[in-house]
Structures are given as structure tokens and as C-alpha cells.
Amino acid sequence: MTSSNNFQWRRDRDGLGVWEHRGKVAVVGYGHSPVDRRWDGVNLDTSLGAYTIMACEKAMEQAGVTIDQVDGIVCCDSHIAGGSGGSASNWAPRPYFDPPYDSEYGITLINAQWLINAMGFKNVRFAPTGVPTIGEMMGMASQAVGDGVCNTCLVIYPTGNLEGRYRRGGENADDFARGARQWTVPWGNHGGNDFINIFPHNQYCLKYGGEHDDLAPFVINQHKNGMLTLWGFNYNHGIEPISVEDYKTSRYILNPLRIWDCDRPVNASAAYLFTTAERAQDMKSQPVYVLNHSQHNFRFRTTQPDLDEVEMWTDRQAARMYEGAGLGPADVDIFNPYDGYSIMTQFFLEGFQWHGVKRGDAFAFYAGDISVKGPHPFFSSGGNLGNGRTRSAMYTDSIEQLRGTAGDRQVTVRAETALCAFTTPSSGGWLMLGKYQS
Amino acid sequence: MPKVIPVPDELSQPFWDAVNERRLVLQNCAACDKLQYPPQAACQVCGSADGLEWKEVEGKGHVATYIVIEDGRLNRRMPDQPYNLALVTLDQDPTVNFYSNLPGVPAYQAPVGAAVELTFEEVAPGQLIHEWRVAQ
Ligand SMILES: [Zn+2]
Numbered sequence: 001m002t003s004s005n006n007f008q009w010r011r012d013r014d015g016l017g018v019w020e021h022r023g024k025v026a027v028v029g030y031g032h033s034p035v036d037r038r039w040d041g042v043n044l045d046t047s048l049g050a051y052t053i054m055a056c057e058k059a060m061e062q063a064g065v066t067i068d069q070v071d072g073i074v075c076c077d078s079h080i081a082g083g084s085g086g087s088a089s090n091w092a093p094r095p096y097f098d099p100p101y102d103s104e105y106g107i108t109l110i111n112a113q114w115l116i117n118a119m120g121f122k123n124v125r126f127a128p129t130g131v132p133t134i135g136e137m138m139g140m141a142s143q144a145v146g147d148g149v150c151n152t153c154l155v156i157y158p159t160g161n162l163e164g165r166y167r168r169g170g171e172n173a174d175d176f177a178r179g180a181r182q183w184t185v186p187w188g189n190h191g192g193n194d195f196i197n198i199f200p201h202n203q204y205c206l207k208y209g210g211e212h213d214d215l216a217p218f219v220i221n222q223h224k225n226g227m228l229t230l231w232g233f234n235y236n237h238g239i240e241p242i243s244v245e246d247y248k249t250s251r252y253i254l255n256p257l258r259i260w261d262c263d264r265p266v267n268a269s270a271a272y273l274f275t276t277a278e279r280a281q282d283m284k285s286q287p288v289y290v291l292n293h294s295q296h297n298f299r300f301r302t303t304q305p306d307l308d309e310v311e312m313w314t315d316r317q318a319a320r321m322y323e324g325a326g327l328g329p330a331d332v333d334i335f336n337p338y339d340g341y342s343i344m345t346q347f348f349l350e351g352f353q354w355h356g357v358k359r360g361d362a363f364a365f366y367a368g369d370i371s372v373k374g375p376h377p378f379f380s381s382g383g384n385l386g387n388g389r390t391r392s393a394m395y396t397d398s399i400e401q402l403r404g405t406a407g408d409r410q411v412t413v414r415a416e417t418a419l420c421a422f423t424t425p426s427s428g429g430w431l432m433l434g435k436y437q438s
Numbered sequence: 439m440p441k442v443i444p445v446p447d448e449l450s451q452p453f454w455d456a457v458n459e460r461r462l463v464l465q466n467c468a469a470c471d472k473l474q475y476p477p478q479a480a481c482q483v484c485g486s487a488d489g490l491e492w493k494e495v496e497g498k499g500h501v502a503t504y505i506v507i508e509d510g511r512l513n514r515r516m517p518d519q520p521y522n523l524a525l526v527t528l529d530q531d532p533t534v535n536f537y538s539n540l541p542g543v544p545a546y547q548a549p550v551g552a553a554v555e556l557t558f559e560e561v562a563p564g565q566l567i568h569e570w571r572v573a574q
Contacts, residue, residue, distance in 0.1 A: 173513040182444035183476040187537035190511045202503040255506035
């Protein structure tokens with residue numbers, strides 16, 4: 001029942017104009033599983049499959065949508081502890097369990113076909129394979145619903161994490177560097193967004209003044225917002241916000257990158273439900289509307305992206321999003337960019353010029369009042385740093401802020417538009433949401 | 439400890455052959471007159487594959503910035519931790535950059551902004567890699 005994704009859904013070029021489906025697609029539900037540090041490899045009630053079913057059921061329940069009404073499933077089929085880790089992310093071959101846990105799918109991986117079988121979806125007509133991460137999936141689903149490829153579409157982002165240190169072993173234990181790794185690994189760069197972004201971050205500090213530890217107030221604010229996010233890892237595990245002193249004395253990973261600059265891998269699943277604005281009127285939840293989506297995958301011009309490239313890339317992301325939504329920086333109330341490493345967030349803040357923050361101004365902005373109750377409630381979700389690496393907090397918080405259901409995290413400023421993302425400076429995607437259709 | 443050993447492929451073989459002869463050759467697009475590193479199948483500016491040729495460059499650069507790897511994931515380099523990983527720009531075209539461990543420079547003491555010059559380091563019998571050392 002899976003189908004190809006060969007319709008043109010990406011908005012990944014400059015100058016595409018206002019999105020043709022602006023305000024005509026709505027998000028009507030979301031659901032989160034518990035967020036665990038790791039899966040123990042034994043308990044099927046906490047496997048990625050069980051958690052994904054739970055997340056989907058919550059998203060559908062929120063909107064009052066039944067299994068039979070869902071006709072689209074967009075599910076990322078790679079677990080994020082893997083990817084660039086290659087064989088480093090494989091766990092030992094194992095005996096499987098009874099159906100539906102009789103293969104890797106349902107245990108550490110999820111795809112649309114497994115979900116269709118496990119949950120009994122009968123009317124799915126759009127279930128692409130090879131689906132990208134949540135940063136792009138949200139745009140893919142928006143475009144699919146807008147184009148009429150499907151009407152009621154679940155977006156599912158499972159994030160797996162198993163025992164052992166992240167991406168140790170495998171090709172990182174190899175004596176040889178093959179393919180793209182021949183240009184980085186001989187000198188010690190094994191790849192990842194920590195390496196990609198720490199050099200431009202250092203150049204940022206040199207160019208504009210300031211030092212790495214000026215990130216402390218931002219990181220701590222993420223922790224605080226995480227403690228106001230009732231489904232997240234930090235709240236449920238009592239991870240109290242650190243102090244500036246804790247931050248400044250924490251250990252380095254890639255000096256000056258500290259342990260607290262890195263998000264915490266988790267085992268969890270999240271689901272979102274998209275439909276047309278028209279159908280959303282009959283659903284029991286309050287819709288929020290998609291005003292634009294965009295994707296980007298910029299090519300490195302040489303070995304290591306530098307500050308110039310990163311600033312150009314984030315400028316282009318901002319231009320695409322503002323143009324497609326017909327909005328400007330002053331129109332954006334909620335801003336949830338990405339913080340998988342804290343060192344990349346300032347590039348988005350300044351590129352999008354949220355609350356007037358220009359290039360070189362981010363550290364001064366962080367040092368001011370960025371609390372959710374203040375005048376500049378930056379990154380109200382708490383992001384990955386405040387909730388674990390679910391990569392979904394940015395989306396859920398944006399929906400809740402626009403609905404006015406963010407609880408203790410609800411901002412006191414206007415909350416009618418929201419920008420949210422899972423993205424790095426070089427690749428990923430953005431979503432603009434609105435409380436109103438226009 | 440030894441560094442991880444690069445494995446040349448069809449595209450990179452001429453590059454590593456030159457390194458093993460202690461020369462640094464980069465792709466250059468004849469049409470654009472633009473240097474390109476790492477090697478790619480086509481020119482990243484004009485998209486042409488035909489105009490790409492190997493061009494020896496002068497081994498002079500500058501340290502743009504650096505980090506110190508304290509907790510990396512490469513088994514082979516763990517005994518070296520902490521060690522410098524510098525970003526070196528090529529003087530001939532500063533949009534081309536390279537990584538370097540800055541041999542001879544103690545960890546945390548890399549001179550940002552300093553001039554560096556090309557050197558080579560044997561990582562396996564007969565296999566060199568290009569490295570950079572602070573210019574005297
Ligand atoms: Zn060219």
C-alpha cells in the first residue's frame with residue numbers, strides 16, 4: 001500500500017513566491033510517547049513501535065479522527081542513532097519477538113508499511129518510502145494535503161536510542177577512511193553537526209566579539225523551558241536547569257563545545273496530524289494553519305563550511321520562509337529554530353532577524369530576558385536541549401502557543417504566528433504556522 | 439598514535455598520488471579558473487566535468503580557527519586526546535580550506551591567524567597525508 005513520493009513537494013529554491021496552499025492546510029493534532037533515555041532491548045511496551053502507535057493514537061484522538069479517515073502516512077524510516085554512524089549504530093543480531101515485533105521494524109525502526117499493518121489502517125493512499133527527517137516531513141505532508149495527494153495525513157518521527165555510547169565503534173573504529181571520510185577523518189573529524197558548526201561558531205566569536213560561554217544563558221533558558229514541557233525528557237526525569245557555574249565548569253567534547261551544548265539522545269516517538277483547512281473545521285481540536293514550508297540542502301564549497309557560508313545559507317532560508325508566507329521578521333511571534341547543538345542557534349536567530357536581532361547581536365540578546373514570560377520569549381519550546389533529542393518540541397510548542405494551550409510555558413506576548421524547524425545551517429526544513437488562515 | 443589512513447578512490451587517486459610525491463594538487467576548472475577541494479566529479483561553479491584539471495598549488499596558508507578534540511569517537515585517535523584540529527585556509531584561494539593537527543604545536547596553543555606551510559606525514563607505509571606546520 002506504500003506509494004512513491006514522486007510528486008514535486010519540495011520548496012527548496014529561492015524566489016518561489018507565496019506558497020500556493022498558504023492557510024489551506026492545517027495541523028489538527030499531535031501526540032507524544034514517553035521520552036526514555038534508551039530502549040532496553042527487552043520491553044515491547046516501550047519499543048519504538050509501541051511508542052509510535054501510542055503517539056499516532058494520541059494525535060488522532062486529539063482531532064477526533066478515526067483510523068479509517070487517515071489516508072496519508074509520512075513516516076521517517078531511519079532511527080537517528082544510526083545514520084552517519086554506519087555500522088557503529090547497529091546493535092547485535094538478535095532473536096525477534098512475536099508479530100508485529102518480528103523484524104527490525106517495530107523495534108528500532110518504523111516505516112509506513114509496518115504502521116499500516118500494526119494499526120490496521122485501511123484507506124491509506126499516500127505512504128511514501130525513503131522519507132526524510134521531521135524537518136522536511138512537515139513540508140512534505142503539508143504539500144501532499146495541499147495538492148490533494150491525501151486529505152488526512154499522519155507525520156511520524158520515531159527517534160531511537162539503544163545501549164552504548166553514541167556512534168562508537170563501526171567505521172569510527174576503523175583504521176581506514178573511505179569515501180567522503182578520506183577528507184576529514186585522517187585529521188580527527190569523524191563527522192557530525194558538532195564539527196560542522198563549531199568552526200563557524202569560533203569564527204563568529206572572533207568576528208563579532210564574545211566568547212563561547214556566552215551561550216550559557218541560552219542553554220539554561222532551554223532547560224527552564226524544558227521543565228515546563230510536560231511530555232519531555234527533562235520534566236519527566238527531574239533534570240533541573242544547570243547554573244552558569246555548572247555550564248562553565250562542564251567538560252569539553254570538542255573544545256570549546258561543552259557537554260551541555262549537546263542534546264541528549266532519547267528513545268521516543270511523535271506524531272502530527274495534517275488535513276485541509278476545510279476538513280479541520282469539523283474536527284474537535286483547534287486547527288493551526290500552515291502558512292509556508294521550505295527545505296534546503298546547501299553544498300559545502302570546500303572541506304569545512306565557514307561563517308560566510310553559514311550566514312549566507314541562513315539568510316536564504318529566512319528569505320524563502322518570509323517570501324512564501326508573505327510575512328516579515330516583525331510578524332513572527334513564536335520562534336523555535338534548532339538547537340541540537342547550541343552553537344548553531346545564533347545563526348538562525350540572526351538570519352531570521354527575530355525581534356530585530358542582527359548579525360553579531362545574539363549573545364547580547366541571550367544575556368537579556370529571553371524567558372517565556374518576558375518580552376522576548378525565544379525558543380519557547382526548550383528545544384532538544386530542554387526535552388531530549390526528539391526534534392519535535394519545536395513543532396509541538398508552536399502549535400500549543402498558537403492554540404493558547406502551552407500552560408506554564410504560554411507566552412505573554414502575541415502568539416498568532418510561529419516559525420519552527422528541524423534544521424542545521426546547511427540542510428533541513430522550516431514550517432510557518434498561523435493561528436489564522438491569513 | 440597513528441592517524442586514520444585515507445583510502446583513495448577513482449576520483450581521488452591522482453590527488454593522493456601527488457601527496458605521496460609531496461605535492462599538493464587541487465582540481466581547477468579551466469572555464470571558471472576556480473580551485474576545488476575536496477575533488478568532485480564536476481566543477482561546483484559551472485557544473486562542467488570537462489574543464490577540471492589537476493593544478494599544483496603553493497603550500498601556504500593561515501590558521502583561521504581551531505578546536506581541541508577532547509572526547510572524539512575515533513578509536514585510533516583516542517590516545518592522542520586532547521589534540522588540536524585547526525582550520526587552515528589556502529592563501530592562493532581562502533575559500534579553500536583544510537584540516538590540520540598542526541604537528542609540533544601543543545594542544546590549546548594553536549596560533550590563530552598565523553601563517554602555515556605545507557608538510558607531509560606518513561600515516562602508513564607509502565601513504566602520506568598533507569599537513570600544515572606553523573611557518574618559521
Ligand atoms: Zn567551472
